[in-house]
Amino acid sequence: MNGHCSTWSSDSERRRQGLAVERPRVCRKWGHGFRHGGTVAVLVIGLWGSGWLMSAPPVSGTGRWVQRTWVVMGTYLTVRILHEDPVYAGRVLDDVIGLVQDLDRRFTLYDPSSELWALNRQAGGPAVPVSEPLWDILEQAIAYSRETKGAFDVTVGPIVQLWGFLEGPRRVPSDEEIAQARTRVGYRKIDRDPSRRMVRLATPGMVLDLGGIAKGYALDRAVERLRQAGLRHGLLNFGGEIYAMGASDGVDRPWTVAVRHPRRPNRAWQTFPVQDMAVSTSGDYERFFVARGRRYSHILSPWTGRPVETDVVSVTVVTPSATEADALSTAFFVMGPEQAQALVGSDRCRYVLWIRQQGDRLVEDPRSVWPPRPCPATTAGVREFGSLAVRQMGGPSVGTTLGVAPQIAYVCLVVSGLIGARIWATTGCFYA
Numbered sequence: 001m002n003g004h005c006s007t008w009s010s011d012s013e014r015r016r017q018g019l020a021v022e023r024p025r026v027c028r029k030w031g032h033g034f035r036h037g038g039t040v041a042v043l044v045i046g047l048w049g050s051g052w053l054m055s056a057p058p059v060s061g062t063g064r065w066v067q068r069t070w071v072v073m074g075t076y077l078t079v080r081i082l083h084e085d086p087v088y089a090g091r092v093l094d095d096v097i098g099l100v101q102d103l104d105r106r107f108t109l110y111d112p113s114s115e116l117w118a119l120n121r122q123a124g125g126p127a128v129p130v131s132e133p134l135w136d137i138l139e140q141a142i143a144y145s146r147e148t149k150g151a152f153d154v155t156v157g158p159i160v161q162l163w164g165f166l167e168g169p170r171r172v173p174s175d176e177e178i179a180q181a182r183t184r185v186g187y188r189k190i191d192r193d194p195s196r197r198m199v200r201l202a203t204p205g206m207v208l209d210l211g212g213i214a215k216g217y218a219l220d221r222a223v224e225r226l227r228q229a230g231l232r233h234g235l236l237n238f239g240g241e242i243y244a245m246g247a248s249d250g251v252d253r254p255w256t257v258a259v260r261h262p263r264r265p266n267r268a269w270q271t272f273p274v275q276d277m278a279v280s281t282s283g284d285y286e287r288f289f290v291a292r293g294r295r296y297s298h299i300l301s302p303w304t305g306r307p308v309e310t311d312v313v314s315v316t317v318v319t320p321s322a323t324e325a326d327a328l329s330t331a332f333f334v335m336g337p338e339q340a341q342a343l344v345g346s347d348r349c350r351y352v353l354w355i356r357q358q359g360d361r362l363v364e365d366p367r368s369v370w371p372p373r374p375c376p377a378t379t380a381g382v383r384e385f386g387s388l389a390v391r392q393m394g395g396p397s398v399g400t401t402l403g404v405a406p407q408i409a410y411v412c413l414v415v416s417g418l419i420g421a422r423i424w425a426t427t428g429c430f431y432a
């Protein structure tokens, strides 16, 4: 369990939003956090008392499903795997969470002892040696920046900060402030020396923010570790980023995953089967504020320095790589279907679903490449996606995590239930 969380909003701002103010700090790393107001807390405690907490997963295929949920990177990570030996499976899960916690400690923007913090602090100064994972994620992030012509850009930190999405208060800044902050944004200002694995942020005041890619990256590393341990079937849900490995019955049945309805949190927009793919959704509903009747979302356009203001409300990307799905869903939200359509297609095994607002209706953009199809390059497994994950295995279960760290109390709720015939859902994104 990770307890390094930042002060996110002032008491008055939190009161305006109807949140409790007795807990002064909210866990909100990686662009996600937990709304821990009364309703959620009561629900968690109620479920706990009902004895449904982490009920045993059903037996399937030739083994037994073992599932655990942790709070890490400011959200929840649920991993469910199939193995004949639950003791071995438990050890593998310990290993996986250790790995993800290690990435969290390195990549967090909120902990002065993190590696990312140290790198950001040296902005405008000398080059800094970085660890292999930080180097690796930066390499991938920069590659996606190039491919998306800067729509995805991990140097967006200064504008994310300016609009109050890092530490609050959320507000609409002046044009001068935006212009000033934009001088500190741009992935080309990241200088790298591969021979010595050193990184230099060329401009003072630059802030790298890995919130748009870190969970996907961590999922890929976790899946890699599971495969190394000989596991073939499992489902990983990292605060809505999903990876489905192998089969949902441990044999050949694909996992069924749902795209969350952008305006109805507990409803599925659509379900689809997935195998050995990652699913990631970026939506305007995840974190936003409303000022003078306008909705400002947490995904910012590096080109304008402003939150993306289009009729796109959610973008779901399905690809074999979770890092790619995460980065591209963020990028495609910025780019919109017109610009992004050249980067997707079944030939590249990149599937995308754009949902747009048309008047008071939500519609799927015809340029979507949907539904996803199995890709020849991938083999076993399945990935889920989004804030809602649906599976085809019997037996309802409910998992909750209630964490109290020195400076914060946070609540994470994962509900997996039978919504209709043989449909499972996982909800858990309670955004602060």
Ligand code: AMP
Residues within 6 Å of the ligand: 030, 031, 032, 151, 152, 153, 154, 156, 160, 165, 209, 210, 211, 212, 213, 281, 282, 283, 286, 298, 299, 300, 301, 302, 326, 329, 330, 334
């Ligand atoms: P996601 O939910 O994966 O779309 O990521 C959104 C988060 O990524 C935000 O909360 C910011 O921390 C960060 N972010 C916002 N805009 C961008 C952008 N254009 N490129 C990269 N990261 C971004």
Ligand code: MG
Residues within 6 Å of the ligand: 211, 212, 213, 280, 282, 325, 326, 327, 328, 329, 330
């Ligand atoms: Mg993303």
